[in-house]
Structure formats: structure tokens, C-alpha cells
Amino acid sequence: MQQNYTPKELESAAQQHWEKRQAFKAGETSDKPKYYCLSMFPYPSGKLHMGHVRNYTIGDVLARYHRMKGFNVMQPMGWDAFGLPAENAAMANNVPPAAWTYANIDYMRKQLQSLGLAVDWSREVTTCTPEYYRWEQWLFTRLFEKGLIYKKTSTVNWDPVDHTVLANEQVIDGRGWRSGALVEKREIPMYFFRITQYADELLTDLDQLGGWPEQVKTMQRNWIGKSYGCDIEFPYDTTSIGKTGTLKVYTTRPDTLMGATYVAVAAEHPLATQAAADNEKLAEFIAECKRGGTAEADMATMEKKGLHTGLFVTHPLTGDKLPVWVANYVLMGYGEGAVMAVPAHDERDFEFAQKYKLTIRQSIAVKDQTFSDSAWQEWYGDKEHGFCVNSGKYDGLAFQQAFDAIAGDLAAKNLGEKKVQFRLRDWGISRQRYWGCPIPIIHCATCGDVPVPDDQLPVVLPENVTITGAGSPLAKMPEFYECACPKCGGKAKRETDTMDTFVESSWYYARYASPDCKTGLVDERARYWLPVDQYIGGIEHAILHLLYARFFNKLMRDVGVFGDKAKESGKFNEPFTNLLTQGMVIAPTFYRELEGGKKQWINPADVDVETDAKGRPLGAKLRADGKEVIIGGTEKMSKSKNNGVDPQAIIDQYGADTARVFMMFASPPEQSLEWSDSGVEGGFRFLKRVWKAAQEHLEQGALAAYSGGELSTAAKALRLQLHQTIQKIDDDYGRRKTFNTAIAAIMELLNALAKFDEQTPAARAVAQEVLEAMTLLISPIAPHISQAIWSELRPGSDLLDQAFPRVDAAALVQDEIELVIQVNGKLRGNLRVAKDTDKATLEQLALTHEAVQKLLAGGTAKKVIVVPGRLINVVI
RNA sequence: GCCGGGAUGGCGGAAUUGGUAGACGCGCUGGACUCAAAAUCCAGUAUCUGCGAGGAUGUGGGGGUUCGAGUCCCCCUCCCGGCACCA
Numbered sequence: 001m002q003q004n005y006t007p008k009e010l011e012s013a014a015q016q017h018w019e020k021r022q023a024f025k026a027g028e029t030s031d032k033p034k035y036y037c038l039s040m041f042p043y044p045s046g047k048l049h050m051g052h053v054r055n056y057t058i059g060d061v062l063a064r065y066h067r068m069k070g071f072n073v074m075q076p077m078g079w080d081a082f083g084l085p086a087e088n089a090a091m092a093n094n095v096p097p098a099a100w101t102y103a104n105i106d107y108m109r110k111q112l113q114s115l116g117l118a119v120d121w122s123r124e125v126t127t128c129t130p131e132y133y134r135w136e137q138w139l140f141t142r143l144f145e146k147g148l149i150y151k152k153t154s155t156v157n158w159d160p161v162d163h164t165v166l167a168n169e170q171v172i173d174g175r176g177w178r179s180g181a182l183v184e185k186r187e188i189p190m191y192f193f194r195i196t197q198y199a200d201e202l203l204t205d206l207d208q209l210g211g212w213p214e215q216v217k218t219m220q221r222n223w224i225g226k227s228y229g230c231d232i233e234f235p236y237d238t239t240s241i242g243k244t245g246t247l248k249v250y251t252t253r254p255d256t257l258m259g260a261t262y263v264a265v266a267a268e269h270p271l272a273t274q275a276a277a278d279n280e281k282l283a284e285f286i287a288e289c290k291r292g293g294t295a296e297a298d299m300a301t302m303e304k305k306g307l308h309t310g311l312f313v314t315h316p317l318t319g320d321k322l323p324v325w326v327a328n329y330v331l332m333g334y335g336e337g338a339v340m341a342v343p344a345h346d347e348r349d350f351e352f353a354q355k356y357k358l359t360i361r362q363s364i365a366v367k368d369q370t371f372s373d374s375a376w377q378e379w380y381g382d383k384e385h386g387f388c389v390n391s392g393k394y395d396g397l398a399f400q401q402a403f404d405a406i407a408g409d410l411a412a413k414n415l416g417e418k419k420v421q422f423r424l425r426d427w428g429i430s431r432q433r434y435w436g437c438p439i440p441i442i443h444c445a446t447c448g449d450v451p452v453p454d455d456q457l458p459v460v461l462p463e464n465v466t467i468t469g470a471g472s473p474l475a476k477m478p479e480f481y482e483c484a485c486p487k488c489g490g491k492a493k494r495e496t497d498t499m500d501t502f503v504e505s506s507w508y509y510a511r512y513a514s515p516d517c518k519t520g521l522v523d524e525r526a527r528y529w530l531p532v533d534q535y536i537g538g539i540e541h542a543i544l545h546l547l548y549a550r551f552f553n554k555l556m557r558d559v560g561v562f563g564d565k566a567k568e569s570g571k572f573n574e575p576f577t578n579l580l581t582q583g584m585v586i587a588p589t590f591y592r593e594l595e596g597g598k599k600q601w602i603n604p605a606d607v608d609v610e611t612d613a614k615g616r617p618l619g620a621k622l623r624a625d626g627k628e629v630i631i632g633g634t635e636k637m638s639k640s641k642n643n644g645v646d647p648q649a650i651i652d653q654y655g656a657d658t659a660r661v662f663m664m665f666a667s668p669p670e671q672s673l674e675w676s677d678s679g680v681e682g683g684f685r686f687l688k689r690v691w692k693a694a695q696e697h698l699e700q701g702a703l704a705a706y707s708g709g710e711l712s713t714a715a716k717a718l719r720l721q722l723h724q725t726i727q728k729i730d731d732d733y734g735r736r737k738t739f740n741t742a743i744a745a746i747m748e749l750l751n752a753l754a755k756f757d758e759q760t761p762a763a764r765a766v767a768q769e770v771l772e773a774m775t776l777l778i779s780p781i782a783p784h785i786s787q788a789i790w791s792e793l794r795p796g797s798d799l800l801d802q803a804f805p806r807v808d809a810a811a812l813v814q815d816e817i818e819l820v821i822q823v824n825g826k827l828r829g830n831l832r833v834a835k836d837t838d839k840a841t842l843e844q845l846a847l848t849h850e851a852v853q854k855l856l857a858g859g860t861a862k863k864v865i866v867v868p869g870r871l872i873n874v875v876i
Numbered sequence: 877g878c879c880g881g882g883a884u885g886g887c888g889g890a891a892u893u894g895g896u897a898g899a900c901g902c903g904c905u906g907g908a909c910u911c912a913a914a915a916u917c918c919a920g921u922a923u924c925u926g927c928g929a930g931g932a933u934g935u936g937g938g939g940g941u942u943c944g945a946g947u948c949c950c951c952c953u954c955c956c957g958g959c960a961c962c963a
Contacts, residue, residue: 042963085962168961215881219879222878225879294961300959539957543959583957584957667889732892747901822895830896864943873943875944
């Protein structure tokens, strides 16, 4: 065996070997149970970043571990290739989005391959290819025909200078990122997926997802937000409004209806428009409401403003006249675009009523609490302990009683009814962008919206275009949009909007099962591989991506993509059986202040940090000029803060195994991870020590691993530790998915092996056993070095064919154990006893222990607590 | 603002079911090897106090439950993720 660890040669040899063996090509004919291991596919942004390395190493560890545990493993990879950054790059560098994207994919594929992932590359999927998106378009037409897709208007961010729709990300402080113009809200027609039709199923099926983190399920439950409430209609006050009609609102608190003192409508509401016609001040206010972006975070944090319309509606039960206000916090797209206000029992209404001196009328009381309209108190909104007051015949009723009574009376008057509602809104998927999947609809003046027939799919996105950032490119291309109506053959216009890129990522996991299928979205191979057994990706996708993917799985099931009996089988209700959400990778930031307060961000790789004797940072200097830079916070790696670390440098210098070991060792997958170069060297050092241990052992030649016979105490202890480690790591990989603790345990085992220097044949057999097991245990994390060491430990055999090490129960037997002695819960001493010592003896041993005697000082113990196998606590 | 997380030595983290806080690694200090350096190896390393044995304190802050709390409960601070057109 070669003396030094040379990752470069050994890694490329291992990768060539795997390639030659087609080791990770997955088939559907195995007699082993299948294990579909999926990591969220990357957006091809240009280069791999540390978050990718982390994500894909986690997936690879799980894939390789399950292979050793006897599963037929499939781990695919692909590209989430449509999206905004390609258009931005096109504008910045004058490259067509397609060319930019494909070049990035080629580079990043090489990077991923150099990491040595056990990926079946024959299943690679790229979402921006017609072969992929044609099935997305096919599914769209089916859903359109089933009425699961419909058209309505929706609000977007409009840049009045560039005449273009902006993403929320492109709106900075209310202005367009390129033009600097004040952004406006604009209503435009869009296609929507009727996800609300599946809201109940999406909610209840969360209970079946035992392999999902509780926090993700909680977030999805809250997002779906099922509520039980009432639609209530407020009849128009005909004197002020000038016609009859009703204003409909939805509320979850009909029990507080007697405390309603005004109603508020959105700026776009018909009543607001009517009132503004002869009211300049109101028209101005409505215009003001329309300024700014559409992001919910902005809506929720902005100052609440309103204006009286001069119109009134009547209270459905009391007949009182209630003023109609326009308020900036009421949004047209949500619910009815109108709300009833109960300032006494809703915090937002309370704040608003105080500001505009509107009536606050208490209608709920809680025992022993006094109401005051000068300051909001938590109990005002209490549904559990409240009862009605100042509510006439409803006085004294508790929440549910009042809810039922008021809903009943409203129903009798035909002015309201109980209603279950969801916070979840239908999913608007139209984007006025170029680099996305074309929506397969043709607009015909006589036939209306006609889906593109199957034989005309795919609607291919033209790839040679110039992106200007002003308006939608496709809308300026007659050669794209001019077409004939598939129904009547008349002149028609093709839809020029593209789909939200979340659509591609909602079904790619299914396509991996049959990536080359030309007859459908998937074929029968999907019924073998789905659902995904393990899904791994960033926590930032907890809601949107994961909810949409769950929704799409149900859509595909109901359209029959998984066969006629997909629904009855129950197998295809959910796409991802187990979910692991990884934390972000963060890094320190460095900067210099430029003139005008602008910051120039400097990459950590170009900075030398000085530390004091204890390693605390004192200052940092730019290597290029030796001058000071300012140390900023430690933040998520990003282009804007220039604190991204390119994994390629680490792979080039230390090898993929070191990069993988460091990544896995640095923190458990779910936590955020701070980057540090010194940690990388630690990983490298560890692998060198592993190599050295094997190399030194093999100088005397390989031999059969220990299988029985007399051993010294030290050899027995080493075997005990080995088998404890196997047990622990099996649990770490399989159940806990904490790879940092697995590596730590292997390091401890290596330390123990290094100290073990017996040279008898039996001892060498134990060392062989330890080395073989250690190589297998570390192999999911560091597969290349393990491949090389294994071929030396067991010439003629391949690590890829080995099973995970088995625990030898006999090695785990211990005669003596160590117990801790506490006095009042504080550690005072240790005790070594035979394993089966009874409780009474243990109590006696503790009480007579020197340290306990000293503290007892002749007195008696109040109580002795014995925790078997752990400790004895003497209470005095 | 709302929803979901997080906070443990100089640093990353460990402590899996309420039972020895700081495993493992980084960094640092001292030593060995070397003409020297790198690499490697050995020893030490939470804080305060003490010559030492030891003692006291200690898991973001405040309170509580318990024989015993990093872990459970209540309140607070700060940080991170998401908020429907970044992916």
C-alpha cells in the first residue's frame, strides 16, 4: 500500500471504477426493497456553492448507507433550469438565457461529478428542454379541461417606466430595481391552479406524514389555515349608496357581530370606486393605496390608513347604520375585499378605530376583567373564556353558542351562513416573462381560450431572443404568438405568458422515474419508484415548494398518470415519505466603506484575520494591499455580500472526501453551518490518519478479521468500543441522520486503535476487524478513500458490494460498569461495580462513600435515588 | 406584523428518554523531531479561586417545577428562515 494519502489520484481512480461498473445505475427488476433518495435539484446559477455540497453530500450518505443495508437505491440529479436569474444574466452579459443556462449546467455537472456522488446520471432531467416541459404543458391542458385551472385577475407589481411586471425581489423600498420608479399595483388576468379544491386533503394528509419534521407540518397547517366562520351580508343603505344590494364579508368571529361599528373595503372595491367618483380626496387616497408592492410582509408592517367613503351599510341584525371606510390593509384579492370591523375585539381594528376616533363597542366580556377602550388588552380577543355582553338576546352566550345563534338568525334573514374557509389562496401561475414554460393556450375570438391539442405539443419556447428588461419578449414576437385556432381554424393568438417555475419543480421527482418516456409524463416505472423514500433540501422550501409538490402529486394521481387504481391504492397520495430539511451555510463578511456610505464587500478568501492568543479575532487585512478591512456579521453565503466560498478550491486542494467530511462534521444537517477553512484542514488530517492507520497495519500484511478466541483486556476493550461504535453509527445514519456524531465516533475509534499496539496474531486480527469496519462505516461520507483502503484490506473484493458491519452481541457484554455518585444532584464521586449489583447494595455503597460521608457529617440521608446503570443521588 | 426555528468554552459542536455539561474537531499554549520550516507526534486548554488536594460558578436574560434542568413550564431579549413573482 502506498505510504501517503494522495486524494487526487485515488479519487479519480475510484470515480473511474464506479463509472466502469455503472455502479449507480438503478433498475426496476431488483428483488431488494427500493429506496428512492432525492435531493432538491439545483438552479444552475453558475457555480456550485457550499449549500449544494452540503445538500448533496447528505443525500449521498443516505443513498450509500441504504445500499449497504440492502436496498435497491436510486439517486437522480437534474436541473431546475427556468427562472429569473437567466434573464438578468442575459441583460448583464448579453447572452441568451438558454446559452447561459446550458453552459452553467455543463460546468456544475462536472463539479457535482467531482464530488463522487452515487448518482444515476442516465436519469438527468433538465426542465428547460422541450422533452421535459411538453409534459407539463400536457398536464396543464388536462387540468384546464377538468376545470382545475381557471382565469381571473390578480395584482402584480408594475414598473411604470420599464412597462414590466416585477418580482417581489425586484421591488426595493417600493421602487423598481432597474428603473428606480415607484412601483404600482396593477390588476392583470392570470391563470390559477385551483389548489383550494385540495386544501382539505392537503391539510388532513399531513397527519399521515410521520417522516416529516413536525415544524414543517405545522408551517403548512398554518399556511393552509382552515377556519370556521360566517359569511355576513350588510344591506346597502340606499340613501347614501343609491341602490339596493349587500356588502359581503367573511369573519371567524360572528359572535362579535353586535360589536361591529364600521366596515372596511379595499381600494379596488366597487363601493370605493363609486364613492371616489365625486370625491377627489378619496380618489387620491385610493391612488395612494395602489402605490407600492404586493408583498405581504410590507402590507402587514405598513402604517394602517383609511378614509371614510361617505357611504353606509346597515347592520344585518340591529339595522344600525355603519360607515363604510376604505382601508389600505384590506386587499381585494383576499376573500371578499371587505371586512367587518369590531374594534373592541380585534387588535388591528382597535388600532384603526383609535386612530380615526371610530366607535369602540364592547360585546365580549371575560370574568374579573374590566374593559377600557383606551388600551388593547390580550383578553379582548379571547374566544375561550369570553361571553357576549351589550348584545341583546345573545348576552351571556359563550363563543360557540353565540356563533350558532347569530349564524342561525342571519340565515333566517337570508343575510349570512356558516362557512369553512382557508387562508390558502389559489395558485396564480402566469408570469409575464420569457425564460419559462409557455402556457399552452390559444386565444380565439370565437372559441375563447382553447388548450393546445396534444399533437401540437410542445409549444416550444424560442431560444434566440434579446432580453431588454422592458415588457415581455414573447409578446413582441408575432412569429411566436400568431397561430390558428385548433377548434375553428380561424386566426388566433397564442398565450405569451409563461408558467411559474415552481410548476417544473412540482413534478420532477416523478419524471426521474422514467426520464426518457416519450409516450407520457411518466410510465409504469413511476409506480415502482414512487413515492420518494427520502427527500432532502433546504428549510426555506418548507411551505411553497413542498406544498405545491404535494398538490401536484395529487393532481397527477387524479389525472391518472400513476394508473387507474392510483387513488384506491393509497400509495400515491403523498410524494415524499421522509423529509430532511437542512440549514443554511453561512460565512463571515468583510467590507470597506466607500465614499457616500456604500459598502464594498470583500471575499473571506482574500482576507487574513489576526487573532489573539485565545483565537479571538483582533482585525482583518486584505491580502492584496495589507490594509485593514472591517469585520461584518456572519451571514448566509450570497453573491451580494461576496462571502460565498467556492467548493472547487477545497476539492482541488484537499479532495472531495475532505470537503464531504468537513461538511458533515461541522454540524448536524438541520442546523445552519458556519464556514471555516481551518475545519477543512481538520477533515483532511483525519483522513490522513485513517490512511496511515491502514497503511501501518498492512505493512505486516492483511489477514482475516478476528472471529473468535482468547483476547487481552485491551483487545477486548477495543472490540467493545468497535461494536458500540457500529451500533451508534447505524443509528446515526439510519434514524437520527446526524453525521457529525458519526464522524466523531469514528475519530474516537481511530484514536483508540492508534493507542492499541499489541502485535500478537489475535491482536492483529482485531486490528484488521477494526480497520475493515471503520472503512465501511466512513464510506458513505468519504467513499473514495474507503474504496482504496478496502481494496488493500481485502484484495480482490469491492467495497461497493459490502454490507454494513454487523454488531457482535458478544463483544458488547460488560461485567463491570461505572456509576456516578451525587449529593443533592451534585457530582461527588464515582463507583465501579459489578453490572448486576442490586439496589440495596448500591445505596449502601453510596452512603459509605468517602465524599458522601464527609458531607453527611454524621447526619442521615433523607432519601437515596438509584438510577440503574447511571447514578446514585443522595439527598441530605 | 404573522408563522416556524435557534442561542452551550476563543470557534464549530456533543450530551439520543429529565440523570457525570463541554465528547469529537478547530484554534491556542508548552514540549519532541528538525540547521530551520512544513508535516507529524505527545501533553495541556470553560470561568473564578487555591501552592495543592480541592472549592465555587457556569448552557442568551428573568422566574418556576423536580432529589436532579442545556433538556420541561411561564415571561423577555437577540439572531435566522418563510410570507404566495428569488429559487
